[in-house]
Amino acid sequence: MELSLLDTILIALDRFALATIIGASAAFAWLLNDHNARTLVQPKLRIMLDGALITLLITTTVVLLMRTATMADVSLPAAFPFVGKVIEKSHFGSLWAGRASALVIMVALWLVIRKRPLPLGGICLIATSTAIAFYISAASHAGDDGLFTLDNLTNSIHIIAGCLWGGAVIAYLAIITSLRQQGDAMHHIICSSADRLSSLATIALALVISTGLLNAWHRLETIAELWQTDYGITLIIKLGFVAMMMAVGASNRFIIIPAMTGKPAAGQRFQRILSLDALLFITIICIAAALGIQGPGGH
Amino acid sequence: MNTIKRASLCSNLLLLLMFPLVSWGHVHLDKSIPAKGEAVSPAPESVQLWFSGGVETDWSKIEVRNTDGARMDDGEINRINDDQKTLRITLKPLPVGIYKVKWNIVAHDGHRIKGNSHFSVK
Numbered sequence: 001m002e003l004s005l006l007d008t009i010l011i012a013l014d015r016f017a018l019a020t021i022i023g024a025s026a027a028f029a030w031l032l033n034d035h036n037a038r039t040l041v042q043p044k045l046r047i048m049l050d051g052a053l054i055t056l057l058i059t060t061t062v063v064l065l066m067r068t069a070t071m072a073d074v075s076l077p078a079a080f081p082f083v084g085k086v087i088e089k090s091h092f093g094s095l096w097a098g099r100a101s102a103l104v105i106m107v108a109l110w111l112v113i114r115k116r117p118l119p120l121g122g123i124c125l126i127a128t129s130t131a132i133a134f135y136i137s138a139a140s141h142a143g144d145d146g147l148f149t150l151d152n153l154t155n156s157i158h159i160i161a162g163c164l165w166g167g168a169v170i171a172y173l174a175i176i177t178s179l180r181q182q183g184d185a186m187h188h189i190i191c192s193s194a195d196r197l198s199s200l201a202t203i204a205l206a207l208v209i210s211t212g213l214l215n216a217w218h219r220l221e222t223i224a225e226l227w228q229t230d231y232g233i234t235l236i237i238k239l240g241f242v243a244m245m246m247a248v249g250a251s252n253r254f255i256i257i258p259a260m261t262g263k264p265a266a267g268q269r270f271q272r273i274l275s276l277d278a279l280l281f282i283t284i285i286c287i288a289a290a291l292g293i294q295g296p297g298g299h
Numbered sequence: 300m301n302t303i304k305r306a307s308l309c310s311n312l313l314l315l316l317m318f319p320l321v322s323w324g325h326v327h328l329d330k331s332i333p334a335k336g337e338a339v340s341p342a343p344e345s346v347q348l349w350f351s352g353g354v355e356t357d358w359s360k361i362e363v364r365n366t367d368g369a370r371m372d373d374g375e376i377n378r379i380n381d382d383q384k385t386l387r388i389t390l391k392p393l394p395v396g397i398y399k400v401k402w403n404i405v406a407h408d409g410h411r412i413k414g415n416s417h418f419s420v421k
Contacts, residue, residue, distance in 0.1 A: 067409030071358045089357050091383075092409035139408050141326070144352045144384065 007066060011289035014059035015163065016282065018136075020052035021106075022129045022160065023167025027175060029122030031168065031196050037179060037189040044174040046114065049125075053107055056132075060103055064096050092139055099135035102128050133159040142215075154214045161207035164200065166245075166281035172197045173278055176271050184264040191260050194270065198253045205246065238287040245280040248273060326352035326406035329384075333418035342393035342420040346372070346400055353383040353407035360403040361388040365396055383407070393420050 024045045032038045068086045069079035087093035106128040113121035134156045138147050142155035175193060179186040227233065256273060260266040330349040333339045346363055356376050363372040372388045379385040386404070400416045 070411050071355070071405045071409055073403070073411070086409075090355055090405070090409070091353060091407040092355075141352050141408075144407065 008286070008289045010059055010062055010066065012286045013055055014063065015159075015285050015289065017052040017055035017059065018129060018132060018159075019163035019167035019281070019285070020048055020170055021056065021167070022126055022163045023169070023171035024049045024052070024174075025122040025125035025129065026164060026168050026200060027122070027171040028117045029119045029126065030200060031172060031175065031193050032189075033192065033196070034189050037175075037186060037193070040182065040186070041175050041178045042117065044178050045171065046117070048171065048174055049110060049114075053110060056103060057107070060096075060100055064093075064100075067092055067096075095135050095139045095143070098138075099132055102131035102135065106132070129163070130156070130160055133163070151215075154211045157207055158211035158215060161204045161211065165204035165208060166278070166285070168197055168200050168204070169274055169277045169281060173271070173274050176267065176274065180267055180271065187264040187267060190267050190270075191257070194252075194257045194260065198249075198257055201249050202253070205249070238284060241280055241284045241287065245277060245284065248277045248280065252277075325410050326350050326354060326404070326408070326412055328402075328412075328414055331400070331416055335416040336418065338419045338421045340421045343390060343418075345387050345389045347379055347387045348385065348402060348404075349379075350384050350386075350404070350406070350412075354386055355405040355407065356386065358405035359386060361386060362401045363388065363390055364399050364401075365393075366399075371398060395420050 027041070027045055028038070032041060064083065064086070065076060065079050068082050069076045071086055071090065071092070072079060072082040074082070085093075087097055106125060109121070109124055109128060113124075134147075134152070137143060137152050137155040137159055140155065142151045143149075145151060172193065176190055179190050227236070252270070252273060256266070256270055260270060327350065328348060329351050332347045333343055346361065348361070356378060359376055361372065361376055362370060365371055371391050371393060373391065374388075376386055376388050379387050386402075397417060397419045400418070402412075402414055404412045404414075406412060
């Protein structure tokens with residue numbers, strides 16, 4: 001498999017895992033305010049978090065190996081002897097060490113709270129996810145002028161908000177699937193948590209847009225690159241998917257969720273729409289990963 | 300849906316049109332001295348490269364060769380005024396002629412960028 005394709009798959013998996021962790025943590029911290037519902041949903045969210053953490057551990061390790069191979073200009077199997085030097089003597093390596101430390105803290109925290117995840121535990125997991133997003137951002141152009149710059153801060157919030165937006169949708173799918181199995185008794189919880197999901201998504205979207213605009217303000221070169229390069233065209237395709245996800249979110253907020261009150265059958269329709277939303281989010285992650293590898297073609 | 304909600308949705312979609320511009324691409328060469336194809340006199344003492352993002356000194360390579368393929372640099376890469384986005388390589392005394400510059404750079408994000416250029420001493 002070509003290295004750049006592997007890189008794209010790896011980055012997509014990495015961001016998906018981070019989004020799942022943030023979404024499941026948000027479910028513990030905010031989406032579910034009912035103790036019984038939280039107990040019912042816990043097994044599914046626990047499996048989600050286990051899987052996402054294992055994925056993140058794997059992608060973090062493989063990212064280091066792949067970058068080492070690139071930096072040392074050797075094949076992947078020949079990269080192992082250079083790993084130490086990369087961590088010790090490169091900008092990427094020191095950022096990777098920061099990210100790996102945050103991940104170790106996250107895993108330790110999860111092992112402590114795994115049996116009884118409380119809202120505070122969810123907040124702590126989101127805090128460690130923020131640290132990981134900070135290091136991911138610092139390893140991109142946003143970190144060129146240093147770690148603690150407006151550029152890096154803006155981009156870190158952008159990553160976190162995007163993951164919160166999509167991750168919350170994925171976590172809510174687990175919630176609605178578990179709660180609907182209980183029959184109509186849990187319908188009022190489905191409705192109240194759907195309201196909370198919608199509010200969370202709106203806040204996340206506002207952050208994505210505001211930080212996106214700030215990023216654009218810093219980075220805008222020529223708008224013509226959007227339609228003159230392969231990169232720009234891929235970017236427009238991504239925009240199309242983001243717009244679709246926004247439209248789905250808006251219809252949920254203004255039409256679907258208000259119509260759900262007192263109508264348990266409407267829950268199934270909402271679940272189907274959320275599945276589509278989650279699929280759109282996964283597509284956006286894949287396109288964003290491809291963009292990250294591709295880079296602007298005009299340069 | 301009332302007018303305010305519609306307006307809010309439309310304005311969000313419009314704002315989103317600017318969303319693609321936030322993606323970060325790979326580092327690229329912004330400027331070099333001597334510039335690509337430039338004829339210079341007197342001969343430069345170094346080749347200096349400015350990139351769009353931070354680059355590594357330990358993992359990057361720059362080669363300057365004459366038309367016979369002989370290396371005309373001292374092989375040691377350093378920075379210009381400690382700027383993380385720059386690289387410089389010192390040259391041996393260059394006689395009149397054409398010189399090819401090849402760079403194989405590692406950016407701060409761990410990606411490799413390759414490129415070449417040429418200049419002449421008149």
